[in-house]
Amino acid sequence: MKDRLRIRSVQISDAGRLSEIYSYYVQNTAVSFEYEAPSADEFIKRIEHTTEKYPYLVCEKSDQVVGYAYAGAYSIREAYMWTVSTSIYVDKDHRREGIGSLLYTSLEQELKKQGIINLLAGVAYIDEADEYLSHDSYKFHLKEGYSEVAHMKSVGKKFDRWYDLLWFQKKI
Numbered sequence: 001m002k003d004r005l006r007i008r009s010v011q012i013s014d015a016g017r018l019s020e021i022y023s024y025y026v027q028n029t030a031v032s033f034e035y036e037a038p039s040a041d042e043f044i045k046r047i048e049h050t051t052e053k054y055p056y057l058v059c060e061k062s063d064q065v066v067g068y069a070y071a072g073a074y075s076i077r078e079a080y081m082w083t084v085s086t087s088i089y090v091d092k093d094h095r096r097e098g099i100g101s102l103l104y105t106s107l108e109q110e111l112k113k114q115g116i117i118n119l120l121a122g123v124a125y126i127d128e129a130d131e132y133l134s135h136d137s138y139k140f141h142l143k144e145g146y147s148e149v150a151h152m153k154s155v156g157k158k159f160d161r162w163y164d165l166l167w168f169q170k171k172i
Helices: 012-028 040-051 099-113 136-143
Strands: 005-009 056-061 064-073 083-090 118-125 147-158 161-171
Touching: 005 099, 012 040, 012 064, 012 083, 040 056, 040 064, 056 099, 064 099, 083 099, 118 136, 136 161
Parallel strands: 083 118
Antiparallel strands: 005 056, 056 064, 064 083, 118 161, 147 161
């Protein structure tokens, strides 16, 4: 029997697991432009800050958190109050299991309840995939209905090489 996926709101007690999931991307990929993986204590602060206003969801499989997604303010200016930026991370050993799509669908449902209509996602990119960055996130966002709206060249440097940043947008 296939393990059932369950979406729920994040809890402070998830911080250690979220830190584990994210640390892989910080330390081994250019998916995140952070250089230092945040600790569980830092994740607690990030969770508390995000959940003051926006949804922060986790996906469980067999009672283990295997991914998470959240929204944050795109800008503090009032005119942007209907626009958020989204972030999503799936455990490296559980990719391509439908977790990302389920998380984004659930996140969109929560954001609609808040009157949000614009989703933006920043995606690291390089023309030819390398050992630190594939085109998976790029393809995932297209599959989820996002459109590329901006391409900033060589804006993030990690592992001694330059990476682009694509901005994607989806209206919900």
